Amino acid sequence: MGFTTQEAIEAINTCTQCQECLDICPTYKITGDVLFSPMQRLNTAARLFEGEAIDDRLIESIYNCPKCMQCETVCPMSIPVTRIIHRSRQVLAERNLGPLESHQKVINGILKKGNSVNGDPATRLEWLPEEFPRHESDTLLYVGCLPSYLVKDSASSSYSVLKKLGLDFMILEDEGCSGTYLYESGRIDLAGEFFQKNVERFRARGIREIVVPCNGCLKCFKYFYPDLLGKTEFSVRHVVEVIYDLLGQNPQILKKVEKTVTYQDSCRLGRGEGIMEQPRQILDWCGVVLKEVEDNRANAGCCGAGGGIRSVYRDLSMEIAADMLGGVPTDSVVSACPFCTFNLNYASKKKGLDKTVTYFTTLVLQALE
Numbered sequence: 001m002g003f004t005t006q007e008a009i010e011a012i013n014t015c016t017q018c019q020e021c022l023d024i025c026p027t028y029k030i031t032g033d034v035l036f037s038p039m040q041r042l043n044t045a046a047r048l049f050e051g052e053a054i055d056d057r058l059i060e061s062i063y064n065c066p067k068c069m070q071c072e073t074v075c076p077m078s079i080p081v082t083r084i085i086h087r088s089r090q091v092l093a094e095r096n097l098g099p100l101e102s103h104q105k106v107i108n109g110i111l112k113k114g115n116s117v118n119g120d121p122a123t124r125l126e127w128l129p130e131e132f133p134r135h136e137s138d139t140l141l142y143v144g145c146l147p148s149y150l151v152k153d154s155a156s157s158s159y160s161v162l163k164k165l166g167l168d169f170m171i172l173e174d175e176g177c178s179g180t181y182l183y184e185s186g187r188i189d190l191a192g193e194f195f196q197k198n199v200e201r202f203r204a205r206g207i208r209e210i211v212v213p214c215n216g217c218l219k220c221f222k223y224f225y226p227d228l229l230g231k232t233e234f235s236v237r238h239v240v241e242v243i244y245d246l247l248g249q250n251p252q253i254l255k256k257v258e259k260t261v262t263y264q265d266s267c268r269l270g271r272g273e274g275i276m277e278q279p280r281q282i283l284d285w286c287g288v289v290l291k292e293v294e295d296n297r298a299n300a301g302c303c304g305a306g307g308g309i310r311s312v313y314r315d316l317s318m319e320i321a322a323d324m325l326g327g328v329p330t331d332s333v334v335s336a337c338p339f340c341t342f343n344l345n346y347a348s349k350k351k352g353l354d355k356t357v358t359y360f361t362t363l364v365l366q367a368l369e
């Protein structure tokens with residue numbers, strides 16, 4: 001369990017400073033500041049682990065990484081940069097140097113309101129296209145905060161598609177937050193308690209499988225929960241995986257949707273989980289014509305939203321998103337990540353880029369209607 005400071009130091013010591021990771025890193029690419037590059041972040045982490053004094057800009061460099069993992073795909077020494085950055089955030093929290101004030105606002109919202117987007121808990125289920133179904137199952141569709149409040153289409157279309165495909169599942173009336181932001185901010189003390197409460201709730205309902213439309217929740221349930229609590233009794237799958245399995249038996253039920261789109265590989269689903277061909281196959285079954293962005297699949301650009309950076313460094317997050325959208329050859333983008341969908345649409349609007357980003361299941365639902 002966990003990744004120790006000693007392991008992090010040993011990994012940092014293998015860095016040859018070859019600079020292979022510099023140009024590929026979105027925060028370095030946008031800012032041109034070497035402090036915000038993977039190589040320099042390792043240097044900062046080493047100083048932090050040695051107990052040296054750390055100034056505000058160095059703290060910023062640890063918190064403004066969206067953990068896109070692009071550096072890890074090119075590093076010849078296979079250095080787990082994002083795990084080292086996470087360990088650094090934990091040490092910052094232990095030394096009372098983090099999380100930052102803006103992080104703290106989100107953390108307070110999670111603890112008080114049970115969601116990471118300052119939503120009113122009474123409106124959490126507004127996305128639901130029908131009366132709350134009083135149905136029990138050992139499979140839970142865990143919608144997540146962002147789909148519930150900010151990308152409601154991703155919530156309602158995931159629900160409707162899974163129903164139409166005949167999956168037996170339940171949803172929770174008091175769903176709450178997965179707690180990923182607590183972990184990402186370095187407050188693993190709070191995250192551990194929060195995760196434990198969720199595990200107990202799932203256990204009480206007899207949940208054996210969790211299906212998620214949100215890639216942050218996916219990573220959280222799949223990796224962060226076991227990291228802090230050990231093995232959990234439930235498995236986790238992304239809605240794309242479930243739809244692929246259900247449709248694979250009978251793809252001809254889909255009507256053709258005449259559209260040309262670009263599929264955007266989110267960091268956590270593509271590079272993180274290797275789920276790159278299934279969504280493309282499903283879109284192909286839907287009759288959609290795919291036009292790829294030059295950097296796709298494991299080389300895909302980052303949307304700039306993840307790792308807790310959007311709430312703190314919004315302009316940087318938006319510039320990374322706009323840079324990614326700049327290379328997209330169509331005006332219609334399909335994403336299987338609600339957070340990417342949200343941030344890319346935000347950047348497109350702010351920058352006047354004329355790109356519309358749609359969540360994956362919205363399109364699948366059109367092919368099922």
Ligand code: SF4
Pocket residue numbers: 024025026027028037038041065066067068069070071072081082
């Ligand atoms: S994870 Fe992404 S943003 Fe963070 S250091 Fe690596 S390439 Fe840069």
Ligand code: SF4
Pocket residue numbers: 014015016017018019020021022038039042074075076077078079
């Ligand atoms: S690519 Fe790897 S070894 Fe080279 S500078 Fe970056 S972190 Fe160090």
